[in-house]
Amino acid sequence: MTSTDAALPHLVVIGGGFAGLWATRALARAPLRITLVDRSNHHLFQPLLYQVATAGLSAPDIAAPLRHILRRQRNVEVRLGEASAIDAPGRRVTLADGSVLGFDYLLLASGATHAYFGHDEWAAHAPGLKSLDDALHLRRQLLLAFERAEACDDPAERAAWLSFAIVGGGPTGVELAGTLAEIARHTLKDEFRRIDPSSARVRLVEAGPRVLASFPEELSEKARRQLEKLGVEVSTGVPVTAIDEGGYRLGEEYVPARTVVWAAGVAASPLARSLGVPLDRAGRVPVDPDLSVPGHPHVFVAGDLAAVQRADGSPVPGVAPAAKQMGRHVAAAIRARLQRRDASAFRYRDFGNLATIGRMAAVVDLHGFKLSGLLAWWFWLAAHVFFLIGFRNRLVVLLNWAWAYWSYQRAARIILGGQGDDGPPAPRT
Template sequence: MDAIDTRLPHLVVIGGGFAGLWATRALAKAPLRITLLDRSNHHLFQPLLYQVATAGLSAPDIAAPLRHILRRQCNVQVRLGEATGIDPAARRVALADGGALGFDYLLLASGATHAYFGNDQWAAHAPGLKSLDDALHLRRQLLLAFERAEACDDPAERAAWLSFAVVGGGPTGVELAGTLAEIARHTLKDEFRRIDPASARVRLVEAGPRVLASFPEELSRKARRQLERLGVEVSTGVPVTAIDGGGYRLGEDYVHARTVVWAAGVAASPLARALGVPLDRAGRVIVEPDLSVPGHPHVFVAGDLAAVQRADGRPVPGVAPAAKQMGRHVAASLRARLRGVQAGAFGYRDFGNLATIGRMAAVVDLHGFKLSGLLAWWFWLAAHVFFLIGFRNRLVVLLNWAWAYWSYQRAARIILGRDREGPVPPA
């Protein structure tokens, strides 16, 4: 590969997610030299992360190495590392290894992390789902719960191991709860001798009045009915007020549960504060219409880290399509800057909402065109397979889901790593 021309303006992109990667790819022929910086060496298709957590897919099915994706883009250098600080005036990014990157332009697209609404101590007992590490840890925790229940002699303790709670009734929470119920009632059938996995209690807890609040109320009701048919207990209108190693408090009632999963909220990456500019209540950067940072026109923010409003005043949601559109818009703005032309304002195009609940159960809202049940499930499946990066990923996911559809089996049900609570006690 030819060396990158160091005389070209230098763009540093922090984050290889949807916004960062889509901007980088859109600048393939731009007169720029680009450094893509990420803590991980891969791009992750986050909408299917819950499938790794619930053993339906393995990690390589939904992730691809950034170097492989960008191997033919000659103006890009991929660098594995972590940004710890940004000096917009000096145009430098400080790195965790003590080094630094100078830049002419910067795109900050480092995404979001879990938000526990001021109760960060809950994180130790209620893991969230944002990375492959999170998914593999959660998969281990879920599968070990059944193993510990099988080895347990005390009925009360066994019931606690077979009690699962998902906190948060958005798409991720709904998808996790529905899949957990399917695993307990179908995938693990006849595999244990001392417990009946189907007796597991799976509860979805939403503090608001209904699940899938971003969907029309009609689809929200249908989603709840589909969850309940799968065996999920749906609790709405009462918040979780405490979580510890033994369970959680729902309102005034304490529920014994050894597995609690957090899907209730996200917070912006702490790097946003390093810019020293105004942030919104969620910690996101309030950007200019072209996604640049106020007072620093050479710095852009995109994806979950950008606070952007639509024409009707509603915020642009933190979803993959929005991040991709922002990434492409930043690329267009940079190309305009290099030509000496004023960049236009970002306009979000909303394609609708999709959420799956379980086997043959999903809801789809495409601006008035609503689907639920089997047709919605096929639509959801086709959309997610289509947007995966790489032919191999699409083919593998399609084959794995086809097998799971007919057999109820989940191919990635292997427990790896060390158990943080010690070895599984003998039966």
């Protein structure tokens, strides 16, 4: 670094997800020094994370090293580390290794973690899906369940191993349930000698009145029917009240099940608490219209960590398009600060909702233009391939999906880890 570079204003970006990465890339030609800090060395395309968990894709298919993505952006330094505290008035970020980064501007985009609604003890028995570590652990757990059932002599115990529950009827829960049913009924066909994988019970549990509550009711009902056609039991209107190593309690009914997956809720990264500002009920930071923190105009929050309202008063959803838009807006706001101009207010452009249910089954809502079934599935596939980072990722994902479509096979069906690796990944705090 030259002395001229060192004199430039310093932007620290915490989080290499959609918001952090899109802001960083939008500032490629800005007169700034940028330090991007992330606990992982890669950017992850989270909408396809469930495909890694269900053995349809490998980890590198939906992730790319941050250093490689930013290799030609000369004003960026990538730092592998975890932020542990923020001193907003003092303009300092402390990392878990004890090192301190000073900043002129800060973008906090550290995302969200699992929320168990006051029952954190459930995490040990019902893993969630937010990182590649989560996905690889879940893949191991799902595939091992069939292996354990094959080796089991007790019919009741075998049935428990072949009982799967996904808690949460949002897009992630729907996608997981539909894909798991396809694995049991098609992918594993004829591969076992003592069990029939198609007898596996896959149940999607939603405490609310319907699955995909953010979609129009018409599409929600079509999604339910498509799930049931795949063999998924859809349970709505009754919450899960307990989860342990043997199963879960649905209302007053206890259901033996050795595999429960949590897709019911998220909470903001606890790092937001160190800002010392009021947070909303989900732990998110209510921000000013330009996405800066009230009282700290040099600190910005974007992505799942930001509590932002649309013009009609409804919250901006925690989805990838919103995070990308916030990242680009923060970049524009920082440029305005550098030029001593007022930054404009953030306005979210909602392009619609997509969710896939399974093979040739999906639902699409584009502001009144609704699709379901095969056409929706092709639309969903094209959209997700298009938004992947890098030509290699797009090509590999497209080839893997084409192979899975014709053969019903899933290319990444390898169980990794040793006998002592059955526990969930360490929590991300």
